[in-house]
Every structure is written in C-alpha cells, then in structure tokens.
Amino acid sequence: MNVSKKTVTGDGTNNSATGNRISVLVVDDDPIIRTIHKALLRRSGMEVEVAADGQQAVNLHRMGASYNLVFMDMEMPVMDGPQATRELREMGVESMIVGVTSRDLDSDIQAFMAAGLNYCFVKPLTIEKVIPLIEELTGNI
Amino acid sequence: MRPVSEKGAKEKATMDAVAQLQRQLVDYTASLFHEGYLDDQFNQLRQLQDESNPDFVVEVVTLYFEDSERLLNELTKALQQQSIDFKKVDAQVHQFKGSSSSIGAQRVQKVCIAFRNCCEEQNIEGCNIFLQQVKHEYTLVKSKLETLFKLDQQILAARVDPGSHVIRFLQA
Numbered sequence: 256m257n258v259s260k261k262t263v264t265g266d267g268t269n270n271s272a273t274g275n276r277i278s279v280l281v282v283d284d285d286p287i288i289r290t291i292h293k294a295l296l297r298r299s300g301m302e303v304e305v306a307a308d309g310q311q312a313v314n315l316h317r318m319g320a321s322y323n324l325v326f327m328d329m330e331m332p333v334m335d336g337p338q339a340t341r342e343l344r345e346m347g348v349e350s351m352i353v354g355v356t357s358r359d360l361d362s363d364i365q366a367f368m369a370a371g372l373n374y375c376f377v378k379p380l381t382i383e384k385v386i387p388l389i390e391e392l393t394g395n396i
Numbered sequence: 397m398r399p400v401s402e403k404g405a406k407e408k409a410t411m412d413a414v415a416q417l418q419r420q421l422v423d424y425t426a427s428l429f430h431e432g433y434l435d436d437q438f439n440q441l442r443q444l445q446d447e448s449n450p451d452f453v454v455e456v457v458t459l460y461f462e463d464s465e466r467l468l469n470e471l472t473k474a475l476q477q478q479s480i481d482f483k484k485v486d487a488q489v490h491q492f493k494g495s496s497s498s499i500g501a502q503r504v505q506k507v508c509i510a511f512r513n514c515c516e517e518q519n520i521e522g523c524n525i526f527l528q529q530v531k532h533e534y535t536l537v538k539s540k541l542e543t544l545f546k547l548d549q550q551i552l553a554a555r556v557d558p559g560s561h562v563i564r565f566l567q568a
Contacts, residue, residue, distance in 0.1 A: 287498050
C-alpha cells in the first residue's frame with residue numbers, strides 16, 4: 256500500500272484553529288476523484304488533505320489532526336466510509352462529515368447517513384454542492 | 397497611415413493562424429459535447445484549470461487513461477475465468493463508471509450502466525458484448541480527447557513562438 260508519510264501522520268497544518276481557512280479531509284480510494292475534489296476545494300479557498308481509505312482517515316485523527324469538514328467516500332478497501340464514520344464519531348469527532356457516493360440506492364444512502372453523516376452527496380462534487388457547506392461552516396466559526 | 401512592415405505582416409499571419417486554431421478547438425470541443433462524448437462534468441474540470449494549476453485537465457485525464465487501461469485489462473481477465481466472479485466484475489464496472497463520470501466521459505458511463513445490468517443477471521454473453529462496447533467507447537473518447545489536447549498544445553506553441561511577438565498580444 257502506497258501511503259505517503261504526510262498522509263498518514265498529517266503535517267500539523269490541518270488544525271482548524273490556524274487562520275480562517277476551512278480545513279478539509281478528502282477520503283476516497285479513487286486517485287482521480289481525490290485530484291478533482293482537492294482542486295475544487297482548494298479553488299474554493301479551503302486547505303485540503305487527502306486519505307486513500309477509511310483507515311487512513313481514522314489514523315490521521317488518532318494522531319491529532321482535526322478538520323472542519325470531512326468528505327467520506329462510501330466504498331473503499333481496508334475500511335469503508337460507514338465504518339470510518341462510525342469510528343470517528345465514537346472517537347468524539349464532531350467535524351462536519353459529508354458522505355460522497357456513486358451509489359444511488361436510497362437504502363445505501365440511509366445506512367451511510369445512519370453511521371453519523373451530516374449530509375450525503377452523489378459524486379462528483381461540484382461547486383454548487385460545496386457552497387452551502389461553506390456557508391454553514393463559516394456561519395458557525 | 398504607416399506602411400505595413402515585414403515584421404507587422406509576420407505578426408498578423410501568426411495571429412491569424414492562432415485565431416484559426418482557436419476556432420478549430422472551440423468547434424471541435426462543441427462537437428464532442430453535441431455528440432454526447434463529453435458532458436458538463438468536463439466543463440467543471442476546465443473551470444478548475446488556472447494559472448496555479450495550468451495543466452489540470454490533461455493531468456486528470458491522463459490519470460483516467462492509466463486507470464482505465466488497468467481496469468479494462470482486469471475486466472478482460474475476470475471475464476475469461478472458468479468460473480466468473482460476477483460480483484468482482486460488477487465492482488470493477490462500477491469503478492469504471494465512477495471514474496468515467498468524474499471526467500465527463502458520458503458515453504462510456506452509459507455503457508457501464510447497461511454492463512452492470514448484465515452482471516446482475518449473471519449473463520455471460522451480455523457481459524462480453526458490453527465489454528467490447530465499453531472498450532470501443534473508451535477508445536473513441538480517448539482518441540478524441542487526445543486530439544483536443546493536441547490542438548490546445550498547437551495554440552500554446554504558436555503563442556510562445558519567440559519569432560512571432562504574438563505573446564504580447566495574447567497574454568492578458
């Protein structure tokens with residue numbers, strides 16, 4: 256498994272207290288989606304880190320990283336989205352977690368929401384989907 | 397009125413050539429949308445390209461080509477097995493559908509949807525037919541995107557031709 260040191264250990268820049276920029280973690284096993292979502296979110300002024308599966312996302316949090324917003328893919332190897340979401344919530348992570356899925360079955364989406372998501376979107380993310388999230392987050396900061 | 401110098405004439409010729417290439421690029425891109433090869437997601441990618449990310453579209457599409465070739469090889473192998481694992485095939489087609497949709501490769505995505513129906517029905521013949529169809533659509537969209545990028549590169553090259561002095565006119 257190719258895991259960059261930066262991805263697993265975090266680099267300390269994702270502390271939500273640094274500056275006014277929203278910090279985001281994009282969790283997805285598809286490198287194309289990671290690249291696209293990272294560019295989209297950076298364009299929107301956010302600081303973006305990526306993780307390739309749920310386990311990496313959990314590890315980042317265990318090592319002290321925190322984010323204002325987590326985009327969680329549903330289907331991933333090692334640890335999938337619903338499982339990672341449950342673990343993060345059990346750890347006490349209160350960040351906004353938004354599920355991202357290419358599944359369109361209502362039952363799948365509901366099960367994912369039940370794991371502890373704030374919202375669930377269908378892939379791929381677009382600026383129209385992201386803007387309301389930014390508004391909600393900046394309203395609360 | 398000043399006489400047209402040789403330098404001025406050369407500049408004009410290059411600008412005309414660039415303008416023609418740009419028109420070609422616009423027309424070609426429009427045709428790809430019109431014929432359904434690409435959908436709006438491709439436009440979303442273009443909007444993410446800027447000075448800080450000048451090769452974004454090419455980079456993402458190149459990633460897509462690499463990923464697709466690997467997936468298509470795996471799919472071919474999976475369907476050649478004595479005892480086909482339809483769940484695995486379905487998962488691979490699902491992945492291909494996802495990556496195709498993320499770059500706006502609409503026709504490939506549509507074939508994947510039909511392909512998955514055959515997986516669900518465990519229809520071997522249908523799966524093989526759709527494998528051929530998805531390979532065909534992928535090859536088509538790949539060649540069209542490569543043509544698009546080549547046109548784009550030609551425009552870029554014409555702009556930065558040091559003999560043309562056009563760079564002063566076309567830079568914002």
